[in-house]
Amino acid sequence: MSLQRPTMPPTVSATAGIQTSESIAEVPINNVVLWKDNPRKNDAAVPKLADVIKTRGQVTPVVVWRKNMVAYKGNTTIKALKLLGYKTVKVLYADFPSETAAIAYGIADNKSSEWSEWDDEILKRFQQAESVDLTTAGFTLKNVQMLTGYDDLNVSESGGFFSVYPQSEVIEEGLKLFRKNGFPFPSVTKFEAMQIINTLASMPKDSLRTSPLGGNVADTYNPHRFSVNVRGSSWSATQSFAQDRHLRHAIEFATKGGAILRYQLFGALTIVYSTQIPANFRPAFARMMYDGLAPRGGRVLDPSAGYGGRLVGFISSQCQEYVGVDPCHETMVGNGRLAADLAFRKHVRLIEKPFEDVSDAELMKGKPFDFAFTSPPYFTKEIYSKENTQSCNRYPEYTAWRDKFLHVLIRRCYNVLKKGSHFVLNIENVRIKGELVPLVDDAKAYAEKCGFHFHAKEYYPIGNRPSSQRNEDGEHVYKSIHSGLETVLIFKKP
Numbered sequence: 001m002s003l004q005r006p007t008m009p010p011t012v013s014a015t016a017g018i019q020t021s022e023s024i025a026e027v028p029i030n031n032v033v034l035w036k037d038n039p040r041k042n043d044a045a046v047p048k049l050a051d052v053i054k055t056r057g058q059v060t061p062v063v064v065w066r067k068n069m070v071a072y073k074g075n076t077t078i079k080a081l082k083l084l085g086y087k088t089v090k091v092l093y094a095d096f097p098s099e100t101a102a103i104a105y106g107i108a109d110n111k112s113s114e115w116s117e118w119d120d121e122i123l124k125r126f127q128q129a130e131s132v133d134l135t136t137a138g139f140t141l142k143n144v145q146m147l148t149g150y151d152d153l154n155v156s157e158s159g160g161f162f163s164v165y166p167q168s169e170v171i172e173e174g175l176k177l178f179r180k181n182g183f184p185f186p187s188v189t190k191f192e193a194m195q196i197i198n199t200l201a202s203m204p205k206d207s208l209r210t211s212p213l214g215g216n217v218a219d220t221y222n223p224h225r226f227s228v229n230v231r232g233s234s235w236s237a238t239q240s241f242a243q244d245r246h247l248r249h250a251i252e253f254a255t256k257g258g259a260i261l262r263y264q265l266f267g268a269l270t271i272v273y274s275t276q277i278p279a280n281f282r283p284a285f286a287r288m289m290y291d292g293l294a295p296r297g298g299r300v301l302d303p304s305a306g307y308g309g310r311l312v313g314f315i316s317s318q319c320q321e322y323v324g325v326d327p328c329h330e331t332m333v334g335n336g337r338l339a340a341d342l343a344f345r346k347h348v349r350l351i352e353k354p355f356e357d358v359s360d361a362e363l364m365k366g367k368p369f370d371f372a373f374t375s376p377p378y379f380t381k382e383i384y385s386k387e388n389t390q391s392c393n394r395y396p397e398y399t400a401w402r403d404k405f406l407h408v409l410i411r412r413c414y415n416v417l418k419k420g421s422h423f424v425l426n427i428e429n430v431r432i433k434g435e436l437v438p439l440v441d442d443a444k445a446y447a448e449k450c451g452f453h454f455h456a457k458e459y460y461p462i463g464n465r466p467s468s469q470r471n472e473d474g475e476h477v478y479k480s481i482h483s484g485l486e487t488v489l490i491f492k493k494p
């Protein structure tokens with residue numbers, strides 16, 4: 001497309017009686033007249049569009065009827081350009097056969113922009129893996145937060161955080177601080193952990209589903225979680241942190257949300273340069289399961305203990321004895337320290353082995369369990385260590401993994417549970433190399449084959465994913481809901 005000064009280029013194309021100029025003209029902005037009867041209310045959109053134009057300039061022209069110089073498309077653009085102090089505007093001239101045709105065109109152009117939807121997964125990929133900063137493309141930080149599940153910060157929409165110190169100064173100060181102190185691993189003292197666990201134990205039922213309380217207690221004992229490389233992502237959190245470019249970008253993101261404290265960097269790290277942190281289970285949700293489905297003083301089994309989230313949930317629950325199995329050495333050392341510091345009058349036994357290698361007798365030690373609850377690896381979705389005892393390293397092919405790990409886990413839980421007790425499995429279908437792996441259906445079918453009765457399905461909310469909706473002005477807005485839901489299958493042994 002060429003830019004030219006003359007205001008009257010020849011008209012060439014004609015559709016439904018409307019002819020448009022062949023090229024774009026740049027004309028004094030005050031020569032263009034805003035559409036007085038524009039039925040689209042656009043004043044609220046003007047500063048937002050001005051932000052986008054500030055980064056990229058005016059790329060698409062406004063459409064002006066050359067007869068009366070009225071703009072029938074691009075009124076918000078003209079207002080945004082004026083706000084930014086532009087003296088000229090890029091214009092495509094149209095010759096409408098009548099005013100009615102011009103008005104119908106203006107309405108149709110506005111209306112048609114409402115018909116498309118966002119593909120949130122693709123947007124998320126652009127933001128996380130390809131480092132397209134969506135906040136420079138019209139999305140608010142809150143939108144990005146919801147899109148990526150980045151919920152460390154209480155992000156405010158109001159902005160204005162850099163009124164005294166410019167953001168660049170704040171970022172450099174943050175960089176200096178983080179470089180001096182190193183990776184901000186969560187770390188609570190035993191004094192703090194005891195109070196957190198007391199609070200968890202008395203937390204009302206309706207807060208348990210989504211509360212993040214106690215996650216930092218589990219993380220204090222399992223800091224290696226932040227160095228695990230998740231399949232499909234390029235960097236672990238500590239690897240990303242080590243690179244100035246990544247860290248600067250993460251601080252930039254986090255500070256846009258308002259005040260950022262030392263530990264509030266994790267979420268921001270996970271939205272830059274394809275960085276991911278493997279999940280830890282929320283202790284509050286775990287307590288909801290233990291207290292809802294196991295008897296008071298119960299003996300519980302966790303076949304894939306993970307990073308201690310369920311162990312903290314158990315300590316805060318009314319259950320008395322926890323047997324946890326996991327082959328990851330670092331994780332079991334961490335959980336062992338957690339139990340030694342915090343289990344208090346409860347009994348914790350940890351078995352550092354692949355679950356499929358532990359016999360029923362070794363698990364039970366003569367006493368069957370009142371409850372079994374776990375969140376196993378989702379096949380090869382997250383690889384927790386290079387140890388060949390990890391189920392995904394041992395059985396890299398799906399059917400072998402399913403038959404020799406997942407099915408054995410389910411069968412063994414059936415064997416070691418008391419009659420009438422529950423087995424809870426947090427599991428989700430995953431996509432590996434584009435192929436759907438039907439973990440939920442496979443697990444449910446096999447559990448029923450073993451003799452379990454399917455009791456109920458629960459959902460475990462994971463982060464805020466957005467749902468794209470329209471407000472009354474027809475604008476896309478992101479609704480803050482926990483739409484990332486993982487399945488929790490609840491079975492009963494008859």
Ligand SMILES: C[S@@+](CC[C@H](N)C(=O)[O-])C[C@H]1O[C@@H](n2cnc3c(N)ncnc32)[C@H](O)[C@@H]1O
Binds near residue numbers: 305325353376378405
């Ligand atoms: C971290 S959890 C899965 C994530 C889940 N959302 C959670 O936090 O509970 C998975 C755990 O399964 C463990 N695991 C891997 N192979 C296993 C096996 N053969 N038997 C038991 N656990 C295993 C891993 O070491 C890891 O700690």
